[in-house]
Amino acid sequence: MSELSFPKRPYRTHGGVHAPHNKNTAHKESLVMPAPAMVALPMTQHIGAPCKPLVKVGDTVDLGQCIARSDAFVSAPIHASVSGKVKKIDKITMPDGGKVDAIFIESDGEQRLSPDIHPPKVESLSDLIGAVRDSGLVGLGGAGFPTSVKLNIPSDKNVDTLIINVAECEPYITSDHREILENSWDVVSGIITVKDFLDIHRVIIGIEDNKPDAIKALREIADSSVDPKDEIRVLPIKASYPQGAEKILIKACTGREVPVGGLPSDAGCLVMNVGSIAFISRYLKTGIPLVSRRLTIDGGCIENPVNVIAPIGTPIKEVIDFVGGYKEQPYKLIMGGPMMGIALPNDDLYVLKQNNAILALSEKEAKHNEPSACIRCGKCLDACPMRLQPLELSNAADRGDTDALKFYNAMNCMECGCCSFACPAKRHLVQNIRVGKALLNKAKREAIAASKGGKN
């Protein structure tokens, strides 16, 4: 117990870049969006097995009713985000280009709450994990990993630290920042619930120092009356991208390194997004599953940038119209932040559970020059938070050289994009490394297939 002390200042992390912050929406109250006429709920809004629909076309559904689930361990059920009628079940194109079944619900405008909804009884850790599973919660920071799986820590791992991720290092995005300012009690009570059930006695709230009002709010609430043993501390960290990446945040908050290919639990840490933790606390109080979320609508082409609490499955076009529409024709529309988000082909897509921002970027913001030859300046090495050599990895991927990709640890790349951001020759470094990682995965699959073939 005594060896677990709180760091006075964050530990040093390597690399990172100074992307423009553009937190234009940090001081604007979030708007609550009314139910749209139609929502589409795809069967995969998480990492893991897709869900199977539990409803048929023509069924009447209530708000919060579970409409799809899967028995697989890594998965999260999906709930109706409006009350109304199931119109159709059809394939839609996801932001990443894959085609997935989605349930289309036509809203009746009543937002009638499902009679099944009641606060869950939670008396033990397994109750909590079960409740979180039923709530459909996934990591709200962007990756969408089912939270119930995260809380289910294998017994051989000794997790002694809970890190709350409020770094929010991506430019523009302020949804976590607003969560703290608007729902700070939910955040702190969620932290206390999770730490008590998991028997964790050190909670570090890692927050970038460009949010002084949020730091102050958290420090005021997490005082001795709610935290008598002083187990929750706020740790302001330097505002630079990518401080919010899990492995980097763990290093900054605890000085520990997650082993290559390992998980945060290998470093004794559990990292949770602030939005997810606040949701857990609300769910335990009300029993309303994950049916809406806060997302930042911003970018040079948005008339009135603001955070919106929108029902999941709302068409993106309607969310943007709700805040006042486009100022001009956007050059790029991005789901997520400008550093790691996915560029959308049009606004005919739907808000997903893990979707923390929609950005409409102008040509001036998002256009860049064509790549030119590498001048070996080494700025990508200085920028890489994982201390990799992006230029070597990118060249190896170009050549299709899997040995070199392995030698330079391609699989340790977390695709944060710092190398491409920093490159003066505007080379597509991280993009090439993604191709290289896919090559390595392919080689691995082939090797496994070959070894199986050999045995039979």
Place this chain on the structure above:
Amino acid sequence: MENMLHVSSSPHFRSNDSTRRIMLDVIIALIPTSIAACVIFGLRSLILIGVCVATCVLLEYVSRKIMKRDTTIGDLSAVVTGLLLALNLPVDINPLIAMFGCLIAIVVVKQMFGGIGMNFVNPALAARIVLLVSFPGPMMHWVKALGAPEAAAVDATTAATPLAAEPGTYSYIDLLIGRCGGSIGEVCAAALILGGIYLVIRRVISPIIPCVYLATAAVMSLIVGLDPLYQLLSGGLMLGAIFMATDYTTSPVTKWGKVIFACGCGIFTILLRAYSNMPEGVSFSILLMNILVPLIERMTVPRTLGFVKKAKGEKK
């Protein structure tokens, strides 16, 4: 809304850096040295610089055209090469010899190996060495500098370089402000240091290579029994350490690689100065270390975050 927007793999933001901006910074950093050259050796220096820069840019343009590749003179790297080559030449060199040097630098060393970022040795240095070997006379004809001490004079118009002169001929101040013989860009150490500070502040170069190079050279001078400060300020060491050894393409990208590279440069420079029959060793030592860069880089791959060395016998 238009049906199809631009899509690409993230990141969607890029920094404002560009190759051109970096090269422009190097040119800006060389301005004090160029001005010093004009003051010390007269306006003939300016003509020499002009000839070299113009020839390099022209040759880059023509060779890219012949090879049917995109024109790259816009990135200003040919200007930098021309400028650096000019600063490495004596002021009264025949312009035709200087132009031949440009041909070696741009066409042979740079473009024949694939253009910017592909050359394995520094183009300006390689050209200087080719000229030194081919035209030793004109390449070592040192015009007397403005204000140089009388004792250094060899005849009416020429003077000995600090490394060839009798000890005591030049004071430290002479060396710092360039009152001595030598190629037009190497004599004024103060101007070179000013340019180096600018490059470090602009984050164009990391201070590792110049600092380690100079420190190693100082320590080596002590070991072989030379005056360290005199060695640092004389000859091409400042120019080499700040502008030649830090050339991106031909120096290691890894941090420890830079340290090893700069150490090697420092050791060889002083060994050549002390024991070879040539007065100067900077060019050769940097060239030698340039060739070793791929090996040094492979030796100094940084430890990636979370990498744990496998214990002996442990299964991979």
